[in-house]
Amino acid sequence: MSTSPDSASTIYDLGYRRYEGPRLGRRGAIGAIVGAGLRATLGLGRGGRSKIIPWGTLVLGLLPAGVAVAIRVLVGDIVELYSYENYVWGIGALLPIFIAAQAPELVVNDLRHRVLPLYFSRPIGRADYVAAKLAALSLAVLGLTLLPVLVLFAGRVLAAEDLLGALGDEIGALPAIFGSGLIHAFVLASLGLAICSLAGRRAYAAGAVLAVFLIGGVISGTLQEVGGGLESIAPFTNPLAILDGTRQWLFGGGVAESPVTGAGVALPIYGLATAVLLGASLATLAVRYRGVST
Amino acid sequence: MPLISTRALTKRYPGVTALDALSVELEPGIIGLVGANGAGKSTLIKILLGLLPPTDGQATVLDLDSQTQGPAIRQLVGYMPEHESLPPDVSATEFVAHMGRVSGLPAGAARERTADVLRHVGLYEERYRPIGGYSTGMKQRVKLAQALVHDPRLLFLDEPTNGLDPAGRDEMLALIERIGREFGIAVIVASHLLGEIERVATWLVAIDAGRLLRTAPLATFTERTGQLLVELEEPADELARRLAARGIEATADGRVVIVDLATGETVTETGVYDAVLAEVVALDLALVRLEARRHQLEDLFRGEADVHVA
Missing domain, CATH: 3.30.70.2470 (Protein-tyrosine phosphatase receptor IA-2 ectodomain)
Structure with a gap:
């Protein structure tokens, strides 16, 4: 590092430069993992093919809300806007697809290629690493469980003749919108990451996530059809139904198509089931990552 | 302030004593940590990094306590593990910059230092290609670069010449020597290959079955x-x-x-x-x-x- 301004060696100097700037420590490290995780989940900085599923599902998730709002604004009151509670259930099929495709990006390669010791030799702990990955996936999933519903909310308010009046009518729904969106995103991200952390390859991880949701959904549907008391356990084989029941318990508002409707189970049970699902997912993550050697 | 100081450092696993009352004081330099496989070299490094609690005794690194100030230590040291530890689908540039940020560097600094460090370890055009296609020698360089990116005060290298051909070994050893002498970064090289350690180290710590055999300047080992x-x-x-x-x-x-x-x-x-x-x-x-x-x-x-x- 030459300090003389006229020296050509300033340009050609290949000497080692020390770093005297700030070190952001654990917070900086966690922030970096969340940021990189979010980018990976959305396929940013990767080839076009990596963007198809995340952006495709996000667009598909937004489309119904966007179109409905657009018609409402441009044409007028000819369509009924979706209710907030219906919306996430309606686009529910997109959630397993998004998680199956994107959650493996976050955890599988670090485990498979033994990258974790490189993380653990930095100013973070194991729990920080898992929490950061979980935050990244949860934030990405909010693009499906919260963003479209907020679009719907904005549409309802903005399309009204009496803006303030509409805002006053709708604003009470915001806690439910945020609460439901956050719970869905966090629980599904935890479940998805837990499943992926057990898989040896990304493809297996994706398959396992899809299997859990698809098989769960099919069993749930079958139990509902068969009836004879079995409909009361039907919601509990499907993570999305468990979450819908929890949403109803906390914020109210039924969804006709959900197996929760007609199951006749006390709503707090769904809250309990969600807690069990979340607890099992986090416990799986904790055990899985405790077993990783440094 | 000594670089590293351990007092009666002991690590016992059920049935095995990995480190046995190891007491050593080390000053900055290129320090060779020699011992057969299983002598306790990796265990010692992990304790010094604050990743493994000792059963007994104490260790400080850069005057920081390894048990209570692990994250602070790990912000100032670099670690190159023995085994392969790189994701195949990202480029060296992307990976090293990311690890720089995880070490606590702001984004801009991480990018700049990644370019610097990859040049120092001798990775040029190939740094934009996915790591999966690299040779063993190139991968070792990436592992070294990720340990250097945040300008550590101390570098732990665990068997850095593992898997390299003779030419690759020479280059890696030359690089280690440069890091120690020119860059002014203290280096601890763990190896079971005495001949290699002899070529770069200024100080030697010999351990066997978790016990300290000897700690002394390299020259006195061959007097x-x-x-x-x-x-x-x-x-x-x-x-x-x-x-x-x-x-x-x-x-x-x-x-x-x-x-x-x-x-x-x-x-x-x-x-x-x-x-x-x-x-x-x-x-x-x-x-x-x-x-x-x-x-x-x-x-x-x-x-x-x-x-x-x-």
Whole structure:
């Protein structure tokens, strides 16, 4: 590092430069993992093919809300806007697809290629690493469980003749919108990451996530059809139904198509089931990552 | 402030003692940590990084306590593990910059230092390609770069030449030497290959079965032993007998006689040389080699009694 301004060696100097700037420590490290995780989940900085599923599902998730709002604004009151509670259930099929495709990006390669010791030799702990990955996936999933519903909310308010009046009518729904969106995103991200952390390859991880949701959904549907008391356990084989029941318990508002409707189970049970699902997912993550050697 | 200080550091696993009351004080430099596989080298590094709690004893790194200030230590040290540890689907640039940020660098600094560090380790155009396609030598360089990206005060390298061909080893050792001498970063190189450590280290810590064998400047490991080695073309028993008759301690081993230079009051060192030459001439022996014997690093692990005297 030459300090003389006229020296050509300033340009050609290949000497080692020390770093005297700030070190952001654990917070900086966690922030970096969340940021990189979010980018990976959305396929940013990767080839076009990596963007198809995340952006495709996000667009598909937004489309119904966007179109409905657009018609409402441009044409007028000819369509009924979706209710907030219906919306996430309606686009529910997109959630397993998004998680199956994107959650493996976050955890599988670090485990498979033994990258974790490189993380653990930095100013973070194991729990920080898992929490950061979980935050990244949860934030990405909010693009499906919260963003479209907020679009719907904005549409309802903005399309009204009496803006303030509409805002006053709708604003009470915001806690439910945020609460439901956050719970869905966090629980599904935890479940998805837990499943992926057990898989040896990304493809297996994706398959396992899809299997859990698809098989769960099919069993749930079958139990509902068969009836004879079995409909009361039907919601509990499907993570999305468990979450819908929890949403109803906390914020109210039924969804006709959900197996929760007609199951006749006390709503707090769904809250309990969600807690069990979340607890099992986090416990799986904790055990899985405790077993990783440094 | 010592770079590293351990006091009675002990790590016991069920049935195995990985580290046994290890006490050592180290100053900055290139420090070779030698020992056979399983001697406790990796265990020691993990304790120093604050990743593994010791069963007993204490360790400080850069004056930080390894048990309570692990994250602070890990912000200032770099670690290159022994095994492969790179994701195949990202480029070296992307990966090293990311690890720089995880070490606490702001984004801009991480990018700049990644470019610098990859150049220093000798990765050029290929740094934009996915790591999966790299040779072992290139991967080792990426592993080294990720340990250097945040400008650590101290670098832990665990068997850095593992899997490299002879040319790759030479390059890696030269790089380690540059890091220690030019970059001014303290380096701890763990290795079971004495010959390699010998080439770069200024200080040596030898451990065996978790116990400290010796910690000393490299030079003292290879200093003269006070013995003279005499190699002949023919069996050496007669020469040894004649020297013994003159009161000089000498043991024959095939065609080699080991002669003690400091036999006692009666014969001086020069006297010993003179006696050896006189007897060789008298017996009309063909002399192959006559040299002051030096310690070999390998002696440490052959259990030779005199090497343990620090």
